[in-house]
Amino acid sequence: xAQVKFYVVGALxxxxxxxxxxxxxxxxxxxxxxxxGIAYDTIQKDLGTTVEKEGLHTGPPGFEFIKFPSVFxxxxxxxxxxxxKDGVTITLDVTxxxxxxxxxxxQIIMDFRDFEGYKKVLRYSGQSALxxxxxxxxxxxxxxxxxxxxxxxxxxxxxxxxxLNCDIKGLQVSNIARPGDYETAIRSKERAREDIQVxxxxxxxxxxxxxxxxxKAATTAQIIMQKATSDAEILKNRAIAEADAIKTxxxxxxxxxxxxxxxxxxxxxxSPEGFISYMGVRVIAAAKNPVFIGxxxxxxxxxx
Ligand SMILES: *[C@@H]1O[C@H](CO)[C@@H](O)[C@H](O)[C@H]1NC(C)=O
Numbered sequence: 226x227a228q229v230k231f232y233v234v235g236a237l238x239x240x241x242x243x244x245x246x247x248x249x250x251x252x253x254x255x256x257x258x259x260x261x262g263i264a265y266d267t268i269q270k271d272l273g274t275t276v277e278k279e280g281l282h283t284g285p286p287g288f289e290f291i292k293f294p295s296v297f298x299x300x301x302x303x304x305x306x307x308x309x310k311d312g313v314t315i316t317l318d319v320t321x322x323x324x325x326x327x328x329x330x331x332q333i334i335m336d337f338r339d340f341e342g343y344k345k346v347l348r349y350s351g352q353s354a355l356x357x358x359x360x361x362x363x364x365x366x367x368x369x370x371x372x373x374x375x376x377x378x379x380x381x382x383x384x385x386x387x388x389l390n391c392d393i394k395g396l397q398v399s400n401i402a403r404p405g406d407y408e409t410a411i412r413s414k415e416r417a418r419e420d421i422q423v424x425x426x427x428x429x430x431x432x433x434x435x436x437x438x439x440x441k442a443a444t445t446a447q448i449i450m451q452k453a454t455s456d457a458e459i460l461k462n463r464a465i466a467e468a469d470a471i472k473t474x475x476x477x478x479x480x481x482x483x484x485x486x487x488x489x490x491x492x493x494x495x496s497p498e499g500f501i502s503y504m505g506v507r508v509i510a511a512a513k514n515p516v517f518i519g520x521x522x523x524x525x526x527x528x529x
Pocket of ligand 1 (some may be wrong): 302363365366
């Protein structure tokens with residue numbers, strides 16, 4: 226009987242010891258050197274108020290630490306695509322380090338539950354800041370002002386992370402790439418610009434050439450004009466001279482006929498028929514070819 230009692234007591238003591246060991250064990254939690262944490266009572270659902278650092282910590286049975294890194298961690302964006310001010314797609318590699326502010330850890334845990342939840346928000350928020358930064362820069366600025374762009378990215382991420390109680394450092398933007406099509410377009414634009422430059426340099430020479438050509442044409446026109454004018458003048462004068470000559474000839478002939486036909490002192494006293502005959506003889510005399518004509522000869526063919 227006494228032996229049975231002894232066993233029961235032994236078992237009870239053993240159970241009590243096991244319970245105590247279990248309770249002590251569940252009340253002891255460790256934080257590593259690169260960790261900070263706040264105790265969370267999983268039974269009472271109660272979050273502690275102090276941020277604990279590395280080491281062994283006691284707490285109510287069944288508590289655990291919600292742990293965060295106490296050092297900077299790296300966040301990478303690989304081949305992140307964003308649209309710039311011109312609506313051109315830019316591909317970026319960005320990396321930076323971040324760390325939750327230890328003094329705000331309780332607030333962070335209240336807002337984001339744990340480090341995993343927090344990290345997810347940091348990534349989305351960083352991506353959004355990158356997209357915003359891209360939209361401030363046009364394509365030529367991405368080419369020429371990379372330093373300014375990196376500064377802008379840092380400013381935008383810092384702004385957003387400030388609201389999330391997070392610090393950043395060591396931000397690097399690398400590998401800024403524009404789409405292949407765009408590169409091709411840029412190159413042909415450059416070529417076109419050079420062609421335009423060449424054409425512009427050519428312009429004065431061609432203008433001079435055209436100017437010279439124009440002057441030459443004007444001179445030629447003037448020469449032609451002057452020649453035409455003087456030709457016309459010559460023709461006119463010649464016509465006037467001819468007209469005068471003809472007029473003079475007719476006046477003389479008229480005089481002569483008056484003498485032939487009329488009854489003045491020098492008159493030949495031709496009858497009309499005689500005159501016609503006389504004219505006929507003159508025509509025939511002037512003819513180069515033989516003339517055959519039936520015409521009664523004048524009554525008198527010889528006269529003084
Ligand atoms: C890009 O932005 C700069 C500075 O605002 C401006 O001078 C330049 O003309 C812009 N380029 C184009 C192609 O819009």
